[in-house]
Amino acid sequence: MSPGEFELIERYFTGRGAVRDDVRLSVGDDAAIVTPRAGADLVLALDTIVADVHFPADTGSRFVGHRALAVNLSDLAAMGAEPAWALLGLTLPAADESWLAGFASGFDELARRFGVALVGGDTTRGPLAATVTVGGWVPVGEALTRSGARHGDDLWVSGTTGDAGAGLAILQARLAAGGAIREQLLRRFLLPEPRVGLGRSLRGIADACIDISDGLAGDLAKLCRASGVGARLDCARLPRSPQLLESAGEVASMRFALTAGDDYELLFTAPPASRHRIEELAAATPVSLVGEITAKPGIHLQGAGLERDLVHGFDHFTD
Ligand code: ADP
Numbered sequence: 001m002s003p004g005e006f007e008l009i010e011r012y013f014t015g016r017g018a019v020r021d022d023v024r025l026s027v028g029d030d031a032a033i034v035t036p037r038a039g040a041d042l043v044l045a046l047d048t049i050v051a052d053v054h055f056p057a058d059t060g061s062r063f064v065g066h067r068a069l070a071v072n073l074s075d076l077a078a079m080g081a082e083p084a085w086a087l088l089g090l091t092l093p094a095a096d097e098s099w100l101a102g103f104a105s106g107f108d109e110l111a112r113r114f115g116v117a118l119v120g121g122d123t124t125r126g127p128l129a130a131t132v133t134v135g136g137w138v139p140v141g142e143a144l145t146r147s148g149a150r151h152g153d154d155l156w157v158s159g160t161t162g163d164a165g166a167g168l169a170i171l172q173a174r175l176a177a178g179g180a181i182r183e184q185l186l187r188r189f190l191l192p193e194p195r196v197g198l199g200r201s202l203r204g205i206a207d208a209c210i211d212i213s214d215g216l217a218g219d220l221a222k223l224c225r226a227s228g229v230g231a232r233l234d235c236a237r238l239p240r241s242p243q244l245l246e247s248a249g250e251v252a253s254m255r256f257a258l259t260a261g262d263d264y265e266l267l268f269t270a271p272p273a274s275r276h277r278i279e280e281l282a283a284a285t286p287v288s289l290v291g292e293i294t295a296k297p298g299i300h301l302q303g304a305g306l307e308r309d310l311v312h313g314f315d316h317f318t319d
């Protein structure tokens with residue numbers, strides 16, 4: 001490691017994120033040391049974001065720093081875990097200090113908000129990409145998984161879907177929008193909010209959970225496959241924001257809501273007997289009942305008769 005790299009790490013990646021009692025050794029040694037928590041399972045996840053694959057290369061660096069951590073916290077949220085630490089592998093074309101300052105501030109702001117300490121990482125030269133490993137806690141045996149959905153479960157989704165996809169489309173000039181609508185949709189793409197609080201609240205309530213990173217329909221198919229079940233999705237109940245409807249119209253907004261990625265909402269299932277408990281959680285995070293889990297495999301999209309066109313290429317259809 002050259003002295004230049006040492007200084008950059010010192011300046012931008014030392015003491016970032018939350019201060020935690022369970023961190024015994026952080027950035028600066030060969031590895032970090034943390035104290036395990038009795039009675040807890042350790043939940044680990046890693047996600048990489050690559051320039052021009054997961055975000056446009058000219059995206060403001062504060063947003064890239066936020067996204068690199070947010071997509072990982074979303075995975076912990078989907079497991080019902082409490083985030084604790086992160087390791088950051090950053091590959092940069094050049095040591096651009098203003099870019100690094102923005103990246104570090106976006107990462108740091110989100111990390112502090114969710115009690116996450118940045119305890120280590122690696123910094124290398126190459127095409128722009130950020131890999132983050134996160135770790136968090138869940139009481140032993142209480143983690144949510146994709147595989148627990150049961151026939152007869154309600155199917156729920158948090159927030160609204162399709163907004164981030166519309167935001168990306170605006171950035172890429174595939175969708176036109178102005179003013180507050182444009183700002184809101186761009187925000188959903190640039191500053192995704194991991195649903196950590198909701199995920200933790202769903203422990204002991206949800207049978208299965210997944211975060212929506214690749215589009216609601218595709219992620220629902222993953223959850224169903226992992227659980228060995230199918231689902232009926234009522235398209236009329238899909239939560240779409242007024243901004244999405246206004247900018248994209250009825251048909252395209254449905255396509256965004258079903259198939260666009262990057263929303264980082266939670267899709268989860270629970271027995272109908274838990275309905276009132278879930279509705280109580282909606283005071284903190286909006287949730288919508290959008291369908292049910294069926295014994296028969298496959299995803300049945302129930303809606304306005306447009307469905308086949310809406311998810312072109314989607315192979316799990318029933319009528
Ligand atoms: P080594 O060569 O022993 O792997 P490095 O020189 O790569 O160590 O890193 C020095 C210290 O800085 C280590 O503690 C490492 O975890 C930390 N570090 C390096 N890059 C980053 C980064 N992007 N974010 C956080 N910590 C980092």
Ligand code: MG
Binds near residue numbers: 121122123
């Ligand atoms: Mg290293």
